Amino acid sequence: MKTRIAVAAVTAAALVAIPSAALAAPGGGQGGPNGKGAATQQRSGDCTGTQVSVGTLTETQLATLQSMAEEEKLAHDVYVALDEEFGGVVFERIAASEAKHLNALRRLMVRYDVEDPTANMADGQFASDSVKQLYDELLGRATTLEDAMAVGADIERMDIADLKDAIADATQRDLKRVYSNLMRGSQRHLVAFTR
DSSP, rough: OHHHHHHHHHHHHHHHHSSSHSSSSSOOOSGGGGGOOOOOOEEESTTOOOEEEEEOHHHHHHHHHHHHHHHHHHHHHHHHHHHHHHOOHHHHHHHHHHHHHHHHHHHHHHHHOOTTTTOOOOOOSSSSHHHHHHHHHHHOSSSSSHHHHHHHHHHHHHHHHHHHHHHHHOOOHHHHHHHHHHHHHHHHHHHHHHO
């Protein structure tokens, strides 16, 4: 107990001793012009207030980020529709999880100044015709609860494969971290759909 108090006191003293100008690092903007993602530093989003280098996205990384956002929206929208059709806790909970995944990707798009293809899109609406076609196809296959669970499993398998590729291509730590977290979520979702 005394050790924890001593550590807390030393930490507090060190924080007070840091001039506020040292905490105001340059380059804390939201990215560069034309969606190129030229941000150089960003708050980490945790309680430490540390700066995270974010760098610049390649055209491929930019397209991947947008594609992953559309894929997460697709999963969310399909699960919302399947929940309305079949009910059950699985679709409701996983749809809520997919909404959180999409929000994590949206934060990255803001950070890198990337246009969000999912912005202002209602459930079942997509910027890409191919994603809309896939949405309709997946819902068309879900004629029974068993089929709906298989559709969910197929979506998660697709997500996992695409996230593995995204992780391999990403050079920024924040992208890798978010993609890795999403992949772990998709792996848990896959287990839920295949029990």
